[in-house]
Amino acid sequence: MINPIEAGIQNTYPELKTISPIEWPNIDVSEVDKEISDGAYAIRLFYFRQIPLLRQIPYLALEVNGRGIWKNSFSRAYYKGMIDIHESRGYYDMFLELRTGVLLSTNPLVSGY
Secondary structure (H helix, E strand, O other): OOOHHHHHHOOOOOOOOOHHHHHHOOHHHHHHHHHHHHHHHHHHHHHHHHHHHHHOHHHHHHHHHOOOOOOHHHHHHOOOOOEEEEEEEEEEEEEEEEEOOEEEEEOOOOOOO
C-alpha cells in the first residue's frame, strides 16, 4: 500500500486537505518530550497537594457502603486504598492510590508515568 502523501495523490474529498511533508510541523522530539514530562509533573503535583482530602475517601466510602449503596468502587477504596479514575472497554485501567496520591495503571505502556 502506497502512502498518498508521498505519491502526491490529491484528496478526492474537497472538504479535507492533504498536506505535504514540507508543511508538517517541525517540532523537535526533545521539545515534545519536555512538554509530556511537564504535564506529567503537573498532574503528580496536583494529586500530591490533594493528599489530605484523598485520605478521607476510604472512610467516606465505608460510610456510604454501610448505608445500603453497595458498589465495587467504594469497597475498592476502603479495602485496597485506591479508586478507579478511568474505564476502558469495560474494565478499569487507571487508579489513584489514596494514601500517596500516585497514579497507577494496568497498561504497561503508561505505567512509567
